[in-house]
Amino acid sequence: MIPVAPFTADPVPEPTGNIWNWDFAIEIFPEILRAFLEVTLLVTVVGTVIAALLGLVIAIMIRVLPRPLAFVLRWAANFIRMTPLVVQLLVLYYGFTWMDPLTIGFIVFGVHYATYMSEVYRAGIDSVPKGQWEATKALSMSAGRTWRRVVIPQALRSTIPSLGNYAISMFKDTPFLFVISVAEMVRVAQTIGAQTFRYTEAITIAGLIFLAASYPTALLINRLEKRLAYAN
Amino acid sequence: MDWLDQQQQNFESLQNFGPRLWDGFLLTVQLTLVGAALAFVIAVILGLMGGSPKWWLRTPARIIIEFFRGTSLLVQLFWVYYVLPLFGLTLESAFTVGVIALGLNYGAYGAEAVRASLTSVASGQWEATVALSMSWQHKIRRVIFPQAWALMIPSLANLLVHLMKGSAIVYIVGLNDFNFELDQLRRVTDAWFAYAFVGLIGYFTFALVLTQIMRLLEVRARHRLGQGLSMREILSPAPKLPTGIQPGGAS
Numbered sequence: 145m146i147p148v149a150p151f152t153a154d155p156v157p158e159p160t161g162n163i164w165n166w167d168f169a170i171e172i173f174p175e176i177l178r179a180f181l182e183v184t185l186l187v188t189v190v191g192t193v194i195a196a197l198l199g200l201v202i203a204i205m206i207r208v209l210p211r212p213l214a215f216v217l218r219w220a221a222n223f224i225r226m227t228p229l230v231v232q233l234l235v236l237y238y239g240f241t242w243m244d245p246l247t248i249g250f251i252v253f254g255v256h257y258a259t260y261m262s263e264v265y266r267a268g269i270d271s272v273p274k275g276q277w278e279a280t281k282a283l284s285m286s287a288g289r290t291w292r293r294v295v296i297p298q299a300l301r302s303t304i305p306s307l308g309n310y311a312i313s314m315f316k317d318t319p320f321l322f323v324i325s326v327a328e329m330v331r332v333a334q335t336i337g338a339q340t341f342r343y344t345e346a347i348t349i350a351g352l353i354f355l356a357a358s359y360p361t362a363l364l365i366n367r368l369e370k371r372l373a374y375a376n
Numbered sequence: 377m378d379w380l381d382q383q384q385q386n387f388e389s390l391q392n393f394g395p396r397l398w399d400g401f402l403l404t405v406q407l408t409l410v411g412a413a414l415a416f417v418i419a420v421i422l423g424l425m426g427g428s429p430k431w432w433l434r435t436p437a438r439i440i441i442e443f444f445r446g447t448s449l450l451v452q453l454f455w456v457y458y459v460l461p462l463f464g465l466t467l468e469s470a471f472t473v474g475v476i477a478l479g480l481n482y483g484a485y486g487a488e489a490v491r492a493s494l495t496s497v498a499s500g501q502w503e504a505t506v507a508l509s510m511s512w513q514h515k516i517r518r519v520i521f522p523q524a525w526a527l528m529i530p531s532l533a534n535l536l537v538h539l540m541k542g543s544a545i546v547y548i549v550g551l552n553d554f555n556f557e558l559d560q561l562r563r564v565t566d567a568w569f570a571y572a573f574v575g576l577i578g579y580f581t582f583a584l585v586l587t588q589i590m591r592l593l594e595v596r597a598r599h600r601l602g603q604g605l606s607m608r609e610i611l612s613p614a615p616k617l618p619t620g621i622q623p624g625g626a627s
Contacts, residue, residue, distance in 0.1 A: 163462045226537055226583035227576045228544035231555060235576070238567030319450035320545060330450050343458035351447035351455065359446045 169345040172336050176349050179332040180357075187249050187328065188315045194254025195314070196307060199261030203269060204291065206262070221259040229256050230320050237324040245324045257314050264306040268299035305369035312358050312365070329353065386565040390574065393561045400557030401578060407471065407553060408540045408582075411478035415539060416532070418483025423490025424516070437487070444484035449542050453477040457549045474546035482539045489531035493524040526597040533590035537583050544579070554578060 202221055206214045224232070229252065236248045272295050280290040319330035327335075333350040337343035390397075425437035444452065456477050460467065467473050497520050505515035547556040555575070562570035598604040 163459075223576070223580055226541075226587075227579045228541040228555070230541075230544040231558070231571055231575045231579060234555075234559075234562075235567055235571040238562060238571065316446075316448045319448045322450060323545070323548065330448065330454065334454060337458060343454070344462060347451060347454045347458060351451040354448050354451060355443065355446035359442055362446075 163344055164348075165342065165345060168340075168342060169349060172346055173349055175336065176329055176333055176346065177353065179327060179329045180350075180353050183246070183321075183326060183328040184315070184318050187246070187253060187318050187321065187326075188311065190250045191253030191257060191314050192307075192311045194250060195257035195261050195310070198254060198258035200265050200296075202258060202262035203265035206266065207269065208287075221262060224256055225259040229253075229317055230323055232256060233320060233324050245321070245326045248324060249318075249321050249326055253314055253317070257310055260310050260313075261307055264303045264310070265299065268301075268303040269295060271302060272298045302372060305365050305372065308361070308365040308368070312362055315358060316354060382566075383569075386569045389561065389564045390569075393557070393564075397554070397557045397561065397574070397578075400552055400554040401582075403471075403552065404540075404543055404554040404579075405582065407474055407478070407543045407546060407551070408536075408586075411475045411482070411543065412536055412539055414475055414479030415481075415483040415486055415535070418479055419486025419490050419532075422483065422487035423494065426487055426491040427494045441484045441487050444480050445488075449477065449481045450545060452481050453546065453549060470546070470549045470551040473549050474543065474551055478539055478542060478546070482535050482542070485535055485538075486532060489528050489535065490524070493528035493531075494520065496527055497523045522597070523601060526594065526601055526603075529590060529594040529597060533587055533594075536586050536590060540579070540583055540586060 202217065206218055206221075209217065232252050233248060236243065236252060237245060240248070276294055276298065277290070280294050285294070318328055321328045322331045322334070325331075329350050330347075333346035334343075336346040422437045422441055425433045426441060428434050428437075453473065456467070456473050467476070501519055501523065502515075505519050510519070543553065544555045547553050547559075558570050558575040561574065592607055592610075595604060595610055596607050599606045
């Protein structure tokens with residue numbers, strides 16, 4: 145178990161002769177990779193699932209609720225979207241002291257990105273042709289059936305690449321969990337640095353793991369986006 | 377009544393903390409604006425390089441852009457803070473560390489926006505500059521960039537809000553910004569009052585001001601290209617109708 149360091153970064157150590165030590169880098173790599181697999185990926189996956197579902201709910205609510213309520217909901221979403229994740233994490237961390245920091249991470253990442261994803265869904269719903277809505281009326285479908293069977297399936301298809309891009313952004317925002325003492329990858333790297341006074345290897349490895357995970361995924365999403373654009 | 381008393385105490389603490397909080401807020405504003413200025417310079421340089429047809433300009437730009445987009449902001453902040461001094465680059469103030477990290481990270485994102493908007497400028501415009509045998513500087517400065525600028529402002533506005541939100545993490549390398557002062561306020565009041573009430577509303581107001589400024593910049597950029605109303609017409613109390621619709625004219 146990694147000891148919990150104070151929430152601010154430790155002071156910079158005195159420069160030593162050698163900047164990079166391969167033996168040390170190989171030694172600490174498994175520990176950093178474990179934090180990546182156990183915490184960073186977990187938060188990204190759970191956060192993305194919450195954000196994708198809640199985002200859809202918000203997008204539909206804004207469309208079906210009566211005007212004043214929809215207005216309030218839209219501005220609440222704007223408020224969450226335009227304020228820092230770090231401060232939102234801290235609110236819940238100090239506000240709900242009984243809650244597990246990792247759970248707070250799931251909630252804050254899920255809700256914060258849900259407000260982004262709801263915009264993606266909104267665009268997707270808007271892109272469903274008007275004729276489709278009229279057809280459901282003509283067939284006297286119920287509202288629930290219209291959404292479930294006609295609108296959402298068509299709206300979702302074009303949203304997948306954008307949702308993927310937000311999942312990658314969320315992934316790259318997970319180090320913000322540092323401030324609520326969750327032992328995610330960057331915090332583990334920083335703790336190793338503080339204990340050994342060697343920061344270069346730990347922080348560089350953390351950065352390279354981020355790059356190695358996010359760049360191929362971004363390329364994949366890019367290709368998917370082109371494929372979908374071509375299919376349409 | 378307990379709750380009300382508590383709130384009254386909270387507001388008293390807020391009053392005592394007022395000057396400190398305001399200083400912290402101004403530091404966040406500075407961090408955001410200076411960071412954004414650096415990010416913009418980096419974005420334009422990398423964006424122009426990335427959109428260049430010459431491979432020896434394009435490849436390094438792509439590598440730098442993907443590197444800073446792919447590694448996380450906090451990693452870069454720590455890298456600037458802990459590792460750069462080992463190369464003999466000791467940054468005296470946490471402010472500089474924050475500005476460099478924010479500038480590099482969001483500059484790389486901005487470079488993509490700049491490159492994308494340069495390629496969206498109509499190809500006829502590029503061809504016309506060749507036909508007029510304009511020099512590279514001349515065509516970018518007078519023809520291509522003004523048009524790309526109007527196109528890139530919406531993405532840059534989004535990134536500016538992202539940068540502002542990202543600046544809240546910089547306190548961990550020892551900067552007494554708004555978020556740091558909120559933590560001090562939190563110790564004497566409670567988390568909901570300090571972070572949720574004062575903090576989130578403060579950041580939100582700043583974000584709204586930033587987006588409105590960017591919107592005005594977009595109006596100005598479009599007007600200079602002959603599209604849309606001028607800033608003065610939009611801000612005037614009696615707005616003019618869009619051009620083409622003459623009040624009282626023949627229908």
